[in-house]
Amino acid sequence: MSIPAELAADVIAFRRELHAHPELDLELPQTQAAVLGRLAGIEGLEVSTGEGMSSVVAVLRGEAPLPEGTRRPVVLLRGDMDGLPVTEETGLPYAPDPAGTMHACGHDLHTAGLYGALAYLGQRRGELVADVIGMFQPAEETDGGALRMIEQGLLEAAGPRADAAFALHVYSAKYEHGRFVSRPGSIQAGCDDLIVTVRGRGGHGSVPHLSQDPVPVAAEMVLGLQSLVTRQFDAFDPVVATVGHLTAGTASNIVPDTATLSITLRTFSAGSRARLIPAVERLVRGIADAHGLGVDVRPDCEFPVTVNDPAEVDYARGVIEGLFGSEAYEELPAPEPGSEDFSEVLLRVPGAYILLGAVPPGQDPHTAPTNHSPLAVFDDAVLPRAVEALAGLALGKGPVAL
Template sequence: MSTDLLNAAKEMQEWLTTQRRTLHMVPELSLHEFKTSEHCAQQLTELGLKVTRLWGEGFIADLDAPNGKGRVALRADMDALPITELNDIPYRSTHDGVAHMCGHDTHMTIAMGTAKLLSARKDKLTRSVRFIFQPSEELPPGGALGLIEKGCLEAVDEVYGLHNNPQMETGTVATAVGAITAAADIFEIALVGRGGHASRPHEALDPIPATAELVGMLQTLVSRRTQPGKPAVVSVTKFSAGTTHNIIPDRAELMGTVRTYEESVRARIIEEMERMTAAVAQAHGLKHEFKYTRGYDSIVNHESGVQAVAEAASEVVGKGNVNTNFEPQTWGEDFAYYLQHKPGAFFLLGSGNSSKGITEPLHSARFNVDESCLPLGVAVMARLAL
């Protein structure tokens, strides 16, 4: 069956390429995916799917199996990034400062291609298929929560999603049981003292030395406050204070990110970070402000879902090209919330091609994909649905 699906998907290469390039040329930012959403919905309606608008520009498209039982959901994200594309290609982004540099045009194309392939085999479906077209993956709190709240997972038994990876060669697939992405959080800290003349520091309460001390202490959160063997990242990425050489400021600020794979580690870091901030402030006679923003949770794949992905992908690209022990990534993705409600899995689809020079990472201004990955993604998704 998978050979049949792959051959059929490869016959769609021209159509898939056209769809992807059409979307690539007119990227839209998070929560503004107006024409993108309209284009995808129109394509799916023409294929006979029932389109239902749910949240923002997000929608579901149902392909009902006349003789099947149950329903599987396949998700595609739609938003682009605020990046000026530097690729010299005929289908370069026509929207200044906005581009599909994360490959969501690829994800939408694969979803539409899967719908096209399966709608032609409707009588062979053993269960119905729901396509979830999600806005705002790039902008926390993300579009997944809004769609879930509006019922996108109602009557769904399993849910699957993919992300292209240009640092994996086309023809490869990767996934893993358990955490496959990190929870991605933001912290903002301010230590507040009393400003004064730089020549008379004894008359001021200088927040800079205390804040520098706190930066050093935060580095111990991973090495001394979390259990070895449970990965975490704490990065201070911004330290700002003062305006000129002869003024002691009254305020110093830090900002950074925390990445974790387990909720217990995440909670411990939050608790310890706030405690350290308060302790340093008190020791130096300063006031403090602490703000911690939880980003996307970690995607935690279900074992049954990973097994299904492995079987489907092995039939399409060959068992030797499927990695089921992929190292968890430290970027965030709101597909996590779907898997908190339904079993399933998230996997990575190789979209790079070193011989063609397609190796730039996600979010690079020169990011691109090897379009021969499109039918492979379609075949894997279609096999999962069947």
């Protein structure tokens, strides 16, 4: 059974409305109002909004009969809502005007898809055993909206803590149109940024021995990091350390007081992430100490590794293959190097993060502009499939024994 044509058209129209008005970060007032407007049409939905951010949580109660000695499972479905500070260059008729922000990561499709899934589940609630939490999230790209929603009670929104959680993410390139892609275990990298400030003492460049020069110390840290990566970490559980920004001083003849390194660390397992951050701190402190200088280390952004539960990936694969055939699912051989704050949900609730190919027709997935590009185009013809898959993931869950 596929979703009604009327609902499919409504979901695509909603996506285009959202696409024309992208908003950034935690405050998405127009997007939130549009979501609330659509959700108002779904009977019996319990809707609440976040504090200090434009999140929306919607709970839909299953009405299928429940056997004695069981309770309803709670299934969480996520749709993120924020755009990016990118000037769209696709030429699409519904591109934002004025330009300057863009749904360049396809979160407009996620928001519309989650609305569609709730609307469809609303029509089929007599067959729905589960209670469903719809998580409309701001600030996926920036400020960790998922963690804030968890702190405001997201996981317990339906009563008992969510039993399973799922999110889809569309890709404008890389994966075949309409194909669902996932893997058990790590699927997106962990990301940690550190700001390291080397504290010396400035002076005249001609007499460095009368000052404490932070520049060669910072340089040693840059090189030491690369040795740390290859000498202390398993090549089959790789880590990435990049110093993307390095600043010190004002003129050739002045020893500066400080030097600053901005480091991004990427990891693909919780174990490596737990070891890497202290190892980098130890390295920079040790190098500074060896030269008699001080150092401050400040974390700047922290995203855990996104880890899929193997049993929930198996379940999701079964649901997707049951709906669309075995061609519709592909197992990813290695994690994606980007990061995702659905990781915060998956740290607490077993679930699966699943990619969905939305490359426009006629374009080669290997050469099409990628997510975050001003030229990225996401084909919303995949939306009915996304809606059906999300709804299917909720419909497939049976009662939980008490």
